[in-house]
Amino acid sequence: MKLNLLFCTVAALAGPLLAEAKATINDVISQLESSQSPLLQYPTQLTQNIVPKPIHSHNDYWRDVPLLTALSFGVVSVEADVWLINGTLFVGHEQQALTSNRTFDSLYIQPLLKVLAAQNPKNEFTVNIASANGPFDTAGDIPLQLLVDIKTDGIEALPVILEALQPLRSLGYLTTATNGTLKRSAVLVVGTGNSPLELVKELNPRDYFFDAPLTRLTDPSLNTTWDPTLSPLASDDYEVAVGWNGIGNISNAQIANITKFVGDAHSRGILARFWDTPGWPVHARDNVWRVLLDNGADWLNADDLEAAANF
Ligand SMILES: *[C@@H]1O[C@H](CO)[C@@H](O)[C@H](O)[C@H]1NC(C)=O
Ligand SMILES: *[C@@H]1O[C@H](CO)[C@@H](O)[C@H](O)[C@H]1NC(C)=O
Numbered sequence: 001m002k003l004n005l006l007f008c009t010v011a012a013l014a015g016p017l018l019a020e021a022k023a024t025i026n027d028v029i030s031q032l033e034s035s036q037s038p039l040l041q042y043p044t045q046l047t048q049n050i051v052p053k054p055i056h057s058h059n060d061y062w063r064d065v066p067l068l069t070a071l072s073f074g075v076v077s078v079e080a081d082v083w084l085i086n087g088t089l090f091v092g093h094e095q096q097a098l099t100s101n102r103t104f105d106s107l108y109i110q111p112l113l114k115v116l117a118a119q120n121p122k123n124e125f126t127v128n129i130a131s132a133n134g135p136f137d138t139a140g141d142i143p144l145q146l147l148v149d150i151k152t153d154g155i156e157a158l159p160v161i162l163e164a165l166q167p168l169r170s171l172g173y174l175t176t177a178t179n180g181t182l183k184r185s186a187v188l189v190v191g192t193g194n195s196p197l198e199l200v201k202e203l204n205p206r207d208y209f210f211d212a213p214l215t216r217l218t219d220p221s222l223n224t225t226w227d228p229t230l231s232p233l234a235s236d237d238y239e240v241a242v243g244w245n246g247i248g249n250i251s252n253a254q255i256a257n258i259t260k261f262v263g264d265a266h267s268r269g270i271l272a273r274f275w276d277t278p279g280w281p282v283h284a285r286d287n288v289w290r291v292l293l294d295n296g297a298d299w300l301n302a303d304d305l306e307a308a309a310n311f
């Protein structure tokens with residue numbers, strides 16, 4: 001019925017053009033596009049046609065427009081460095097880069113609320129839908145991964161961050177582990193930097209997770225059973241863990257390091273990310289990205305999002 005209606009209206013719109021000699025299908029498409037027909041519009045078009053990719057936007061707030069630029073490239077994971085100063089969470093790489101209005105709320109929470117409102121319209125078709133879609137129109141089940149890199153004292157910052165997440169939480173947008181069961185939603189928040197492991201372990205329900213140390217998942221001195229309800233993600237410094245600079249041949253031992261660490265994560269249901277990968281020369285960066293993906297790493301850590309998206 002809907003399809004019929006669409007067909008009739010498209011035919012009606014196209015009619016005059018089709019009657020003209022030599023109108024091509026592209027002419028008809030252009031005509032329809034400029035017609036502003038409501039039949040060509042739907043609620044979740046904000047991220048129409050964007051294909052999500054397992055790319056992590058390193059220091060995402062460095063982009064002219066944080067978050068949205070990453071989403072426009074289909075980047076699924078973004079990172080914000082946060083500083084708790086006088087009770088407010090500021091975002092920036094170092095203190096010299098902070099301003100009074102670049103806050104965790106203004107750069108991340110508010111824009112995310114707008115994007116997710118667009119992707120989760122309230123209407124007669126959605127009244128019975130309990131779960132929230134993520135930011136990507138083409139793959140609503142993929143959550144945005146938001147890494148929160150705490151730069152100041154983690155024990156002081158964590159309660160303030162949990163409070164800052166409340167607008168997302170109250171709309172059901174946060175992936176949450178309750179009594180050890182994970183329920184996926186539109187956003188997955190993972191703490192890194194000074195995030196306090198022991199406090200994160202105590203959270204139940206938990207909607208702030210912990211970026212596990214990828215190269216130490218088997219280290220008993222950390223007293224931690226790493227699993228996805230605590231750590232859906234594990235990361236470590238590529239330079240230390242592997243070290244190949246992307247020029248010449250990677251050694252078998254270096255490959256073995258990658259596969260061991262990736263295997264340690266995957267056997268626990270955890271995704272693996274290496275950061276501090278070389279950014280230049282470009283061919284070396286690409287060689288490292290290729291070796292990591294070929295050997296099971298789950299995320300490309302990228303500064304140049306366009307290059308990573310086209311990789
Ligand atoms: C923090 O508060 C102190 C005391 O009120 C003030 O002097 C300082 O400028 C504030 N710092 C920032 C970044 O707002
Ligand atoms: C943001 O803060 C900076 C300096 O702290 C100021 O120059 C700028 O006008 C502020 N912008 C807005 C939109 O408030």
Ligand SMILES: *[C@@H]1O[C@H](CO)[C@@H](O)[C@H](O)[C@H]1NC(C)=O
Nearest residue numbers: 177178179180181183204205
């Ligand atoms: C979690 O466990 C506690 C204690 O057993 C129980 O009271 C609570 O209802 C459980 N919550 C959920 C969502 O299952």
Ligand SMILES: *[C@@H]1O[C@H](CO)[C@@H](O)[C@H](O)[C@H]1NC(C)=O
Nearest residue numbers: 197198219220221222223224
């Ligand atoms: C691990 O547990 C032991 C015994 O409870 C304790 O002495 C040690 O400090 C803990 N280590 C860490 C890293 O928490």
Ligand SMILES: *[C@@H]1O[C@H](CO)[C@@H](O)[C@H](O)[C@H]1NC(C)=O
Nearest residue numbers: 215240241242253254256257
């Ligand atoms: C990488 O592998 C080598 C050789 O097996 C090992 O000596 C080294 O400790 C590994 N690196 C890390 C960070 O574990």
Ligand SMILES: *[C@@H]1O[C@H](CO)[C@@H](O)[C@H](O)[C@H]1NC(C)=O
Nearest residue numbers: 246247248249250251252287
């Ligand atoms: C690098 O690997 C290729 C392919 O295995 C091999 O032909 C080449 O000799 C190697 N180069 C060096 C410097 O070992």
